[in-house]
Amino acid sequence: MNAAEMPKIAVIMGSQSDWSTMKHACDTLDELGIAHRPLIVSAHRTPDRLVSFAKGARAEGYKVIIAGAGGAAHLPGMTAAFTPLPVFGVPVESKALSGQDSLLSIVQMPAGIPVGTLAIGKPGAVNAALLAASVLALSDAALADRLDAWRQARTDAVADAPVNQE
Ligand code: RP5
Numbered sequence: 001m002n003a004a005e006m007p008k009i010a011v012i013m014g015s016q017s018d019w020s021t022m023k024h025a026c027d028t029l030d031e032l033g034i035a036h037r038p039l040i041v042s043a044h045r046t047p048d049r050l051v052s053f054a055k056g057a058r059a060e061g062y063k064v065i066i067a068g069a070g071g072a073a074h075l076p077g078m079t080a081a082f083t084p085l086p087v088f089g090v091p092v093e094s095k096a097l098s099g100q101d102s103l104l105s106i107v108q109m110p111a112g113i114p115v116g117t118l119a120i121g122k123p124g125a126v127n128a129a130l131l132a133a134s135v136l137a138l139s140d141a142a143l144a145d146r147l148d149a150w151r152q153a154r155t156d157a158v159a160d161a162p163v164n165q166e
Helices: 016-031 047-060 075-082 100-107 122-137 141-156
Strands: 009-013 036-040 064-070 087-092
Touching (some): 009 016, 009 047, 009 075, 009 122, 016 036, 016 087, 016 122, 064 075, 075 087, 075 100, 087 100, 087 122, 122 141
Parallel strands (some): 009 036, 009 064, 064 087
């Protein structure tokens, strides 16, 4: 793998069960042509893996970390505690509390350790990818052009008036 192919974004998640949500972040990064790597890293079940990943992420060449978790969602915050890289947290929709537990777990960080917290579920996963793309686009003009085109395509897809769909 040469330097140009090295993933700049890690998409980590607490469980295989988070993949159906976090896949949307990866799909969006694919649409924008951004190399990324999805990984399962559980704050509770694989804490040593979390420490190793987060402490080494910058040296690995990652520029941004997207972290999704549900329930008692400590993964984004603990990752942010171990790395200076920007961390965007995606609250995965939980069965018991519909992701409100995940949201509050991720968003209520103490001052000094930031996690950029997105919406619950798929919208948050997609927007985490777009925010990560915006960060990388600050120093990548070609990506900035692709991001502009991606946004323009969504604008162009909005009809002037609604139609009956039944
Ligand atoms: C969290 O617990 C994961 O992020 C996941 O959202 C939730 C449930 O995990 P599983 O029991 O489905 O593996 O750590």
